[in-house]
Amino acid sequence: MRAFQILIDGFAISALYALGATGFTLIFGVSGVLNLSHGAIMVAAAVAAWAAASILNVGTYAGALIGVGVALLTSFATYFAVVKPIQDSRRIPNEEKEIFVLTGTLLWGIMIQEVIAYLFTNNAKTVLPIVEGVVEILGVRTPKNEIFTAIVCCFVIALLWLLVNRTRTGKAVLAASMNPRGVTLLGLELTNIYVVVWAIYGILAGIAGVLLGMFLGVSSYSVGPLTASAFSIVVLGGLGSVSGSLIAAFVVGYLETLTAYLVSPAYRTIPALLLLVFVMYIRPQGLLGRR
Amino acid sequence: MKKGLSVALRIAVGALVTASGAALAADPVRIGVIAEAQAIAGASIPQAAQLAADEINADGGVDGRKIEIISYDNHSSSADSVRAFQRAVNEDKVNAVIASYISEVVLALEPWASRLKTPFVTPGAASNEISKSVHSDYEKNKYTFHGYLTSAALALSVCDGAKDLLVDKMHMKTAVIMSEDAAWTKPLDIGYEECLPKIGLKVLDHIRFSPDTTDFTPIFNKIEGSKPDVIITGISHVGVQPTVQWKNQQVPIPMFGISSQATNETFGKDTNQAAEGVLYQGVSGPGVAVTPKSVPFAEAFKKKFGNYPSYAGYTAYDEVYYIADAVKRAGSTDADKLVDALEKTDWEGTIGRVQFYGKDDPFTHSIKYGKGLITGLMLQWQDGKQSAVWPKDVAKVDVKFPSFIKLSN
Numbered sequence: 001m002r003a004f005q006i007l008i009d010g011f012a013i014s015a016l017y018a019l020g021a022t023g024f025t026l027i028f029g030v031s032g033v034l035n036l037s038h039g040a041i042m043v044a045a046a047v048a049a050w051a052a053a054s055i056l057n058v059g060t061y062a063g064a065l066i067g068v069g070v071a072l073l074t075s076f077a078t079y080f081a082v083v084k085p086i087q088d089s090r091r092i093p094n095e096e097k098e099i100f101v102l103t104g105t106l107l108w109g110i111m112i113q114e115v116i117a118y119l120f121t122n123n124a125k126t127v128l129p130i131v132e133g134v135v136e137i138l139g140v141r142t143p144k145n146e147i148f149t150a151i152v153c154c155f156v157i158a159l160l161w162l163l164v165n166r167t168r169t170g171k172a173v174l175a176a177s178m179n180p181r182g183v184t185l186l187g188l189e190l191t192n193i194y195v196v197v198w199a200i201y202g203i204l205a206g207i208a209g210v211l212l213g214m215f216l217g218v219s220s221y222s223v224g225p226l227t228a229s230a231f232s233i234v235v236l237g238g239l240g241s242v243s244g245s246l247i248a249a250f251v252v253g254y255l256e257t258l259t260a261y262l263v264s265p266a267y268r269t270i271p272a273l274l275l276l277v278f279v280m281y282i283r284p285q286g287l288l289g290r291r
Numbered sequence: 292m293k294k295g296l297s298v299a300l301r302i303a304v305g306a307l308v309t310a311s312g313a314a315l316a317a318d319p320v321r322i323g324v325i326a327e328a329q330a331i332a333g334a335s336i337p338q339a340a341q342l343a344a345d346e347i348n349a350d351g352g353v354d355g356r357k358i359e360i361i362s363y364d365n366h367s368s369s370a371d372s373v374r375a376f377q378r379a380v381n382e383d384k385v386n387a388v389i390a391s392y393i394s395e396v397v398l399a400l401e402p403w404a405s406r407l408k409t410p411f412v413t414p415g416a417a418s419n420e421i422s423k424s425v426h427s428d429y430e431k432n433k434y435t436f437h438g439y440l441t442s443a444a445l446a447l448s449v450c451d452g453a454k455d456l457l458v459d460k461m462h463m464k465t466a467v468i469m470s471e472d473a474a475w476t477k478p479l480d481i482g483y484e485e486c487l488p489k490i491g492l493k494v495l496d497h498i499r500f501s502p503d504t505t506d507f508t509p510i511f512n513k514i515e516g517s518k519p520d521v522i523i524t525g526i527s528h529v530g531v532q533p534t535v536q537w538k539n540q541q542v543p544i545p546m547f548g549i550s551s552q553a554t555n556e557t558f559g560k561d562t563n564q565a566a567e568g569v570l571y572q573g574v575s576g577p578g579v580a581v582t583p584k585s586v587p588f589a590e591a592f593k594k595k596f597g598n599y600p601s602y603a604g605y606t607a608y609d610e611v612y613y614i615a616d617a618v619k620r621a622g623s624t625d626a627d628k629l630v631d632a633l634e635k636t637d638w639e640g641t642i643g644r645v646q647f648y649g650k651d652d653p654f655t656h657s658i659k660y661g662k663g664l665i666t667g668l669m670l671q672w673q674d675g676k677q678s679a680v681w682p683k684d685v686a687k688v689d690v691k692f693p694s695f696i697k698l699s700n
Contacts, residue, residue: 005512009506009508009509013506050563053563054560054563055560117329118329121329121330121331121334121557122329122330122367123330123331123530123531123552123561124529124530124531124532124561125531125561126531126532126535126561126562126563126565127563128563129539132539133541134540134541141540141541143539143540143541145539216505216506216532216536217505217531217532217535217536218505219531220329221503222505225503225505257509260506260508260509261509261512265500265501265504265506265507265509265510266472266499266500266501266504268504268506
């Protein structure tokens with residue numbers, strides 16, 4: 001009974017982590033950017049979905065779409081207002097650009113967080129679930145919304161796989177992650193590929209944010225922990241490796257759920273962080289990392 | 292000659308003193324308000340204080356002196372609060388400070404009230420330690436007043452309500468305590484552990500969780516495992532997330548107790564009405580005539596700010612009034628005189644009759660709990676609104692639960 005409970009709850013949370021981390025790792029893989037405003041973009045999506053549904057009364061579906069839309073816009077804003085100017089700058093030496101991007105996106109994330117707290121208070125918000133009610137699975141009372149979350153996450157990840165492996169644009173993205181110079185030599189504009197990647201990222205982070213808002217709820221305080229969890233999943237899986245991130249998301253998700261149920265909810269995140277430190281010792285490139 | 296000069300000097304000094312005294316009389320009474328402007332419970336504090344000041348000023352002020360509210364947002368941080376307190380006293384020259392609903396913040400400010408000798412009242416923190424420190428070192432800490440119930444009194448209030456509503460009416464026998472890990476819940480939990488068995492509710496389990504918790508599924512799961520009739524809550528930093536997950540997961544056990552965020556009207560929207568059925572302790576509430584002043588205040592607040600105040604709004608509003616009253620009785624804003632006058636407070640506010648425990652009581656300078664003073668009440672979210680269900684003389688409706696709640700008796 002308890003084993004089933006852990007299995008079911010762990011799956012939903014892991015799928016959500018996977019979705020959140022995929023976009024994050026994709027951007028790193030393609031453009032070498034570690035986007036530390038990741039948590040802020042997810043929270044912006046969830047809060048926008050909440051605000052649209054409960055203040056503007058646009059309905060649950062439209063609210064969710066607006067949430068994803070806001071994440072897409074924030075993602076583009078992150079790229080065009082923060083990341084691109086740093087990458088294009090002639091005054092910042094190339095070897096320091098990564099640090100500048102890290103600092104820039106971190107500050108950008110804090111700015112978004114403060115704006116959200118200012119406009120909507122720092123108390124948690126929850127997005128009204130698209131499906132309500134509960135069903136019994138193997139004797140476990142499971143909210144339908146939890147199943148919905150897991151299905152959407154798996155579906156979107158599958159869609160992303162198809163996009164990357166089966167379409168021309170996707171293949172260009174894949175190629176850029178392998179060898180950016182090679183792609184330019186083939187006559188593809190690298191900037192266009194970056195824009196595509198940031199668009200995919202925005203949509204993924206938006207969906208993950210809205211689903212998280214429905215599943216657990218988020219507040220402006222969630223910004224830091226969300227960025228940190230995506231970061232540790234991606235590092236554990238191997239920076240830039242999408243399949244590594246997927247595996248790592250499930251490892252972290254289940255480890256957290258096991259701890260919460262069997263030890264105490266208060267220590268939920270600790271074993272996963274210890275595992276991260278351990279992996280850093282024995283395999284610094286992460287589970288499936290290439291560099 | 293020398294004597295003549297000294298007389299002249301004395302007259303001159305005397306004239307100066309009189310002149311500055313006259314200037315003082317026309318000076319406004321400045322009250323600093325340090326609060327969590329970005330939190331559900333804290334946002335009402337500066338708003339309610341300003342409302343009270345506006346009303347007093349429209350009525351001619353205190354002996355011709357206007358009340359001036361100077362607010363500072365502390366971002367729920369103790370460090371920011373201490374800086375705001377120093378600035379309020381040293382630069383903005385406030386005569387008294389109203390600050391915070393978070394016990395950790397208030398405990399950080401208490402020594403500063405002593406050092407800077409500035410009367411300081413909290414509208415919403417609950418830790419017993421606040422007034423205990425006043426008792427243990429009165430001369431030093433007498434500047435701090437606890438304008439809200441102590442955790443010990445809150446536990447009593449919840450137990451009094453639980454006895455009538457849960458034990459006598461619904462024949463409940465068992466409970467699990469669920470509280471967040473914070474300074475204010477330590478004495479609250481001790482109070483719960485002590486008074487719940489006395490009223491006939493056996494405590495089956497006691498779960499304390501980190502205020503950072505986002506997923507409450509394992510907690511509810513554990514609680515359900517011990518099959519209690521009711522969950523007795525002690526939550527303030529969290530509120531929206533456990534409430535929404537309680538509803539989404541259809542946890543079949545009612546929640547009853549302290550839930551600070553539920554006291555603010557915006558809680559309904561923040562939880563997408565998942566609050567339906569939640570029972571919480573309050574000192575006042577919309578439409579509840581605890582005193583003749585309660586309803587007019589709540590309505591005036593809603594008219595001005597668009598929503599009903601949180602619990603700390605009621606207390607902050609009363610505080611501005613009784614500080615003004617103390618200034619009037621003291622005839623001065625001198626800190627020590629103001630402390631003396633505040634100790635003699637007997638003010639009918641929006642939450643009941645406010646008096647403070649004296650030097651010899653263990654909770655010195657905390658507001659008195661009891662019949663005819665402040666007893667608190669129990670409210671329930673019903674049909675998207677907050678309605679009083681206890682005590683009988685203010686109750687508007689009966690307790691009712693959403694369909695997923697399964698009462699065992």
